[in-house]
Amino acid sequence: MTQTTRDAVLTAVPAALLVALLPPLTASAVPAAPATAVSSLSWGPCEGMGTGSDPRQQCATLRVPMDYADPRGPEISLALSRIPAENPKARRGALFLIPGGPGGSSLSAPSGKGQKLPREVRDRYDLIGFAPxxxxxxxxxDCGLEHGDLAASKLRPWPAPDGTIDANMATAQRMADACARNGGELIRHLSTANNARDLDRVRAALGERRISAWGVSYGTYVGAVYRQMFPHRTDRIVLDSNDDPDPARVARAWLAGHEQGVEDTFPHFAAWASAPGNPDRVAETAAEVRPMLLRLAARLDREPIPWPGANPEELNGDVLRQTMLDSLYRPSRYPALAQLMLAAQAGTVPPAPASPPEPVLQNVAAVGAGTLCNDVAWPKSPAAYEKDVAESRAKYPLTAGMPRNAMLCAAWPYPPREAPVRITDRGPSNVLLVQNERDVATPLSGALKLREALGRRAVMVTVNSTGHDAYLAHGNECGDRTVSRFLATGERPARDVYCR
Structure with missing residues (x-):
């Protein structure tokens, strides 16, 4: 598997309250960087990047401490990539492409989504990708998880049909034990704070006094944490599809956000799935789609349909619910959910979906587990999850209690090594948030909490669009133009804006 293919696999995984803020940050706020920064990295050809890699892309490796509390101790490697600024005379610095996840990579992004950036942005920045x-x-x-535990409907903790979570707690213990047994010392040092420290080591190795960044999804939290830890090392920061920065819950808040994210996005799917002329139409009216899916999931809870080649090898209610969640990430995935609903109603299944190679799934699952579980302590008592799941099921039946359930962090054997970073309004005002109004994974409600935490340091662009990832992906021309202008010139809206 090439790195380009691997990165493609990893990515496959209400109106805002608008307040007036500071005037625009101008381009003169930070002096331009020299055309060639002094770098201690040895750049060379990229191996295993596949035919889609831009021939200009270069790769390098950087050694960093495994444990920043022991900087002279064991080191680990970070794989880096870059495409230099296209106009050296206009070069401003380095633009870090911070991936989602945890478990996402941007190593192929300088050749991929980086080339969607307008020329005036590519002229000014070296595009920097990396594998965290x-x-x-x-x-x-690698945690060496059992094959069945790699199923998306297991990694996301769906309760039993009656709402009980005994099986989830047992699964959490089994998976956490595997990570403790097989993850080695490194899994204890996976955290967002360490990801931010790594980025600052990359900055220093590049010879840059300051960096700009485009962080997406989980990358918005990494970018916000870096911005908090190293405020004067930042130039222009774009945070796209934003995570709730709640320091008491961290990833628990992200998981819980899915219940509102589904409520925000499902009506858009229902309108599409009931539109006349749609070959995958499932109902005559949008109002029929929600009860239809709920009835179908309940039926599959009672009577699963065998599904050879899938993981698990049956179409049950949780697999349907997980397919719903995955399909709401972007409208281009709506047909997969509609086709599965139509097949299940007929008592059949479509061909089993293709799965990434198991070593990739194992690696991604381990990075996700280590980071999410090390960032903050999760409750250990089943009673805490039982109460939350019951409340969630009653209020948000589409997600059936999953967003507040116990994932493997409920049994994680290692206490956090440090408190989560609290995002505040202290520091330079150089952040632009961009957020779709309907985003199943990072809903607007959570993004507004990051906006509130950043205060006068940030301006937010809310986009009337549907899908996860806004800028140059599932947003609109108004939002894209606003972000591109900020990256290219430093011009930022004087106040929060709504892009219709």
Whole structure:
């Protein structure tokens, strides 16, 4: 599997309250960087990047401490990539492409989504990609999970049909034990704070005084944490599809956000799935789609349909619910959910979906587990999850209690090594948030909490669009133009804006 293919696999995984803020940040706020920064990295051809790699893309490896509390101790490798600025005379610095996840990579992004950036942005920045700590081809971790535990409907903790969570707690213990047994010392040092420290080591190795960044999804939290830890090392920061920065819950808040994210997005799917002329139409009216899916999931809870080649090898209610969640990430995935609903109603299944190679799934699952579980302590008592699941099921039946359930972090054997970073309004005002109004994974409600935490340091662009990832992906021309202008010139809206 080439790195380009691997990165493609990893990515496959209400109106805002608008307030007036500071005037635009101008381009003169930070002096331009020299055309050639002094770098300690040895750049060379990229191996295993596949035919889709831009021939200009270069790769390098950087050694960083595994444990920043022991900087002279064991080191790990970070795999880096770059495409230099296209106009050296206009070069401003380096634009870090911070991936989602945890478990996402941007190693192929300078050749991929980086080339969607307008020329005036590409002229000004070296585009920097990387595989975060723990993720191959950086020094990698692996929990050695059982094959069945790699199913998306297991990694996301769906309760039993009656709402009980005994099986989820048992699964959490089994998976956490595997990570403790097989993850080695590195899995204890996966965290967002360490990801931010790694980025600052990359900055220093590049010879840059300051960096700009485009962080997406989980990358918005990494970018916000970096911005908090190293405020004067930042130039222009774009945070796209934003995570709730709640320091008491961290990833628990992200998981819980799915219940509102589904409520925000499902009506858009229902309108599509009931539109006349749609070959995958499932109902005559949008109002029929929700009860139809709920009835179908309940029937599959009672009577699963065998599904050879899938994981698990049956179409049950949780697999349907997980397919719903996955399909709401972007409208281009709506047909997969509609086709599965139509097949299940007929008592059949479509061909089993293609699965990434198991070593990739193992690696991604381990990075996700280590980072999510090390960032903050999760409750250990089943009673805490039982109460939350019951409340969630009653209020949000589409997600059936999953967003507040116990994932493997409920049994994680290692206490956090440090408190989560609290995002505040202290520091330079150089952040632009861009957020779709309907985003199943990082809903607007959570993004507004990051916006509130950043205060006068940020301006937010809310986009009337549907899908996860806004800028140059599933947003609109108004949002894209606003972000591109900020990256290219430093011009930022004087206040929060709504892009219709």
């Amino acid at each position: 700590r723990g993720l191959a081809p950086s020094t990698a971790v």
